[in-house]
Amino acid sequence: xxxxxxxxxxxxxxxxxxxRVHCITNDAAQAFTADxxxxxxxxxxxxxxxxxxxxxxxxxxxxxxxxxxxxxxxLAAVERCVPMMREAGKPWVLDPVFVERSKxxxxxxxxxxxxxPTAIRGNRAECAALADAAPVFSAFLSEHASSVVAxxxxxxxxxGGAQPVSISNGHSxxxxxxxIGCALSALxxxxxxxxxxxxxxxxxxxxxxxxxxEIAGAKAGxxxxxxPLLIDALHGFDEETLKAHARIEKGAQ
Amino acid sequence: xxxxxxxxxxxxxxxxxxxRVHCITNDAAQAFTADxxxxxxxxxxxxxxxxxxxxxxxxxxxxxxxxxxxxxxxLAAVERCVPMMREAGKPWVLDPVFVERSKxxxxxxxxxxxxxPTAIRGNRAECAALADAAPVFSAFLSEHASSVVAxxxxxxxxxGGAQPVSISNGHSxxxxxxxIGCALSALxxxxxxxxxxxxxxxxxxxxxxxxxxEIAGAKAGxxxxxxPLLIDALHGFDEETLKAHARIEKGAQ
Amino acid sequence: xxxxxxxxxxxxxxxxxxxRVHCITNDAAQAFTADxxxxxxxxxxxxxxxxxxxxxxxxxxxxxxxxxxxxxxxLAAVERCVPMMREAGKPWVLDPVFVERSKxxxxxxxxxxxxxPTAIRGNRAECAALADAAPVFSAFLSEHASSVVAxxxxxxxxxGGAQPVSISNGHSxxxxxxxIGCALSALxxxxxxxxxxxxxxxxxxxxxxxxxxEIAGAKAGxxxxxxPLLIDALHGFDEETLKAHARIEKGAQ
Numbered sequence: 161x162x163x164x165x166x167x168x169x170x171x172x173x174x175x176x177x178x179x180r181v182h183c184i185t186n187d188a189a190q191a192f193t194a195d196x197x198x199x200x201x202x203x204x205x206x207x208x209x210x211x212x213x214x215x216x217x218x219x220x221x222x223x224x225x226x227x228x229x230x231x232x233x234x235l236a237a238v239e240r241c242v243p244m245m246r247e248a249g250k251p252w253v254l255d256p257v258f259v260e261r262s263k264x265x266x267x268x269x270x271x272x273x274x275x276x277p278t279a280i281r282g283n284r285a286e287c288a289a290l291a292d293a294a295p296v297f298s299a300f301l302s303e304h305a306s307s308v309v310a311x312x313x314x315x316x317x318x319x320g321g322a323q324p325v326s327i328s329n330g331h332s333x334x335x336x337x338x339x340i341g342c343a344l345s346a347l348x349x350x351x352x353x354x355x356x357x358x359x360x361x362x363x364x365x366x367x368x369x370x371x372x373x374e375i376a377g378a379k380a381g382x383x384x385x386x387x388p389l390l391i392d393a394l395h396g397f398d399e400e401t402l403k404a405h406a407r408i409e410k411g412a413q
Numbered sequence: 414x415x416x417x418x419x420x421x422x423x424x425x426x427x428x429x430x431x432x433r434v435h436c437i438t439n440d441a442a443q444a445f446t447a448d449x450x451x452x453x454x455x456x457x458x459x460x461x462x463x464x465x466x467x468x469x470x471x472x473x474x475x476x477x478x479x480x481x482x483x484x485x486x487x488l489a490a491v492e493r494c495v496p497m498m499r500e501a502g503k504p505w506v507l508d509p510v511f512v513e514r515s516k517x518x519x520x521x522x523x524x525x526x527x528x529x530p531t532a533i534r535g536n537r538a539e540c541a542a543l544a545d546a547a548p549v550f551s552a553f554l555s556e557h558a559s560s561v562v563a564x565x566x567x568x569x570x571x572x573g574g575a576q577p578v579s580i581s582n583g584h585s586x587x588x589x590x591x592x593i594g595c596a597l598s599a600l601x602x603x604x605x606x607x608x609x610x611x612x613x614x615x616x617x618x619x620x621x622x623x624x625x626x627e628i629a630g631a632k633a634g635x636x637x638x639x640x641p642l643l644i645d646a647l648h649g650f651d652e653e654t655l656k657a658h659a660r661i662e663k664g665a666q
Numbered sequence: 667x668x669x670x671x672x673x674x675x676x677x678x679x680x681x682x683x684x685x686r687v688h689c690i691t692n693d694a695a696q697a698f699t700a701d702x703x704x705x706x707x708x709x710x711x712x713x714x715x716x717x718x719x720x721x722x723x724x725x726x727x728x729x730x731x732x733x734x735x736x737x738x739x740x741l742a743a744v745e746r747c748v749p750m751m752r753e754a755g756k757p758w759v760l761d762p763v764f765v766e767r768s769k770x771x772x773x774x775x776x777x778x779x780x781x782x783p784t785a786i787r788g789n790r791a792e793c794a795a796l797a798d799a800a801p802v803f804s805a806f807l808s809e810h811a812s813s814v815v816a817x818x819x820x821x822x823x824x825x826g827g828a829q830p831v832s833i834s835n836g837h838s839x840x841x842x843x844x845x846i847g848c849a850l851s852a853l854x855x856x857x858x859x860x861x862x863x864x865x866x867x868x869x870x871x872x873x874x875x876x877x878x879x880e881i882a883g884a885k886a887g888x889x890x891x892x893x894p895l896l897i898d899a900l901h902g903f904d905e906e907t908l909k910a911h912a913r914i915e916k917g918a919q
Contacts, residue, residue: 391636
């Protein structure tokens with residue numbers, strides 16, 4: 161698998177398709193997540209209203225579930241929308257924000273794992289908490305699992321294909337600004353719409369994100385200016401940049 | 414009507430008055446909308462709480478109703494605040510976000526049309542959905558209608574005066590970043606506080622917005638850096654810039 | 667008291683400790699407040715969910731209560747979390763946003779004053795409304811009061827130590843962008859975690875914020891680009907910058 165060429169091919173396809181991605185995500189991440197989806201070529205929607213979420217999710221190509229704000233509206237929305245995506249055979253992504261700090265959130269995440277999300281994107285602490293709480297999560301970290309896992313950190317590892325894949329792109333500012341991981345999870349959902357094999361689609365999203373982060377980080381004066389520059393980098397992303405910067409290899413680092 | 418001179422005169426008046434604009438708007442647009450109002454010289458408020466929204470709306474000079482997040486709090490707030498504005502003879506603006514994707518939202522919008530909003534600001538898809546669902550909307554697109562309509566897109570058209578007016582300013586990034594249209598709707602509300610005839614006030618807001626977008630777009634490296642630069646452009650907006658860039662003419666393009 | 671050296675010492679300590687600061691704050695301020703805490707070296711959390719806020723607040727080192735969005739979730743969260751902080755002897759900060767425009771909000775703020783917040787951060791209009799409504803607030807403006815008050819404006823005054831302290835740093839853009847004061851209140855909470863005497867910790871936060879604002883303001887083209895530059899300035903804050911710019915003196919200006 162030539163991941164770099166594949167990532168470029170999928171980004172081109174994503175831009176051509178302008179898929180709709182519905183996001184059930186936390187308050188602080190909503191605006192940035194929507195901007196990232198637009199910059200990637202997707203169309204975001206964020207509605208949580210009981211009487212219209214089915215219309216939005218039903219006409220969406222992918223769904224993001226981010227557990228960062230767990231109010232009743234969102235809990236109800238999650239319960240309704242996951243079966244819709246599964247029945248329609250459409251991809252959905254779970255982002256288990258901060259599950260290591262809240263039992264009820266961890267319990268919800270483990271329940272959702274049994275629904276086999278197309279992909280799960282979390283940092284090391286979140287993934288460790290899931291592995292402790294849900295044996296099924298550890299099974300996801302093996303070959304040909306039902307869910308792909310992207311565990312992000314200084315080095316990002318994507319599990320679920322014949323072998324794990326490690327990506328060492330990115331920038332330190334990505335851990336120093338809010339909602340960066342949340343937005344990556346939305347980007348993963350958008351890449352899954354391409355219909356590529358899930359491990360490849362997820363690795364492609366993580367790779368593009370890491371390279372965009374590097375480009376933005378090199379121009380930024382800190383984590384504040386990094387945010388708008390990251391949107392710009394994703395919007396203007398081109399093949400040369402990807403090929404010059406990509407650091408992806410087989411195996412878990 | 415010399416729209417360019419009039420737009421400048423109204424912006425100067427707006428800056429001198431520092432009107433209060435209350436915004437019932439969607440989660441993802443709140444912070445940016447507030448920043449745009451501040452940059453224009455207005456004072457935003459965003460409260461939705463049942464026990465205090467009347468105090469905020471009662472002491473406001475204009476109201477924005479954006480349908481982008483339709484939860485119970487906002488539905489209750491809309492029901493309470495529209496009559497307050499109508500009784501007080503104060504301007505209110507309807508932004509029918511994404512009505513083409515949700516029936517309940519479209520129904521609410523058509524009901525609100527019967528309350529004769531001072532102005533409606535929507536994109537072509539939203540306006541088309543309204544025209545299909547509510548015959549009264551088409552009537553608004555004619556001379557001396559009770560509500561002014563600003564239909565935005567590559568060319569913006571303002572209906573409601575003796576003739577429609579077309580504005581061809583703006584920048585492609587305006588369609589590639591979240592909440593840009595939402596913020597324009599708030600700016601329209603602020604311009605209406607000047608007491609100018611509604612079609613002129615609305616066209617002035619749309620013109621100033623389009624020119625500010627052009628200035629920001631020329632400096633931006635993408636839709637990410639465009640956003641803060643748009644706030645700067647509106648804040649530092651001057652007469653020379655307006656006169657050098659304004660492209661406004663009679664007739665619907 | 668050498669406030670400048672002390673402010674630097676506390677910032678260094680804060681960066682080393684990476685304290686957790688839980689924020690009950692308004693919708694429009696959430697993302698920026700989180701970014702500011704991260705830039706200062708703290709870890710923000712924002713959850714309001716009934717079944718998990720105790721877990722978040724219980725494992726936090728400080729709490730911010732900002733009254734800018736007063737929905738039922740937040741009212742319930744405030745009622746539950748203030749006693750938790752008081753029993754644990756941990757600092758909490760009250761930001762009485764816009765109390766001058768809403769009676770119910772003013773009443774809640776005066777009730778909270780009787781719980782003796784570690785610090786209160788408000789602008790002059792907010793502080794004036796509190797002083798009118800609650801005699802106890804005026805007592806806070808005297809020596810060795812139970813709560814420290816930071817009254818911000820063109821000149822910021824911190825009350826509660828042996829003498830008030832005045833800080834005349836800052837930039838006009840700070841009043842022209844949303845949530846700047848809200849974010850300062852969160853920074854005050856983070857500085858209080860250092861365990862320094864409250865008046866010193868609060869004055870240090872206000873001083874660092876004002877100097878960061880000056881650095882950012884000098885580079886910004888308006889209140890839009892000011893926001894990301896302010897995050898950068900706080901993130902890259904160093905001793906030389908502080909010493910070169912600090913304008914702090916005893917007495918209320």
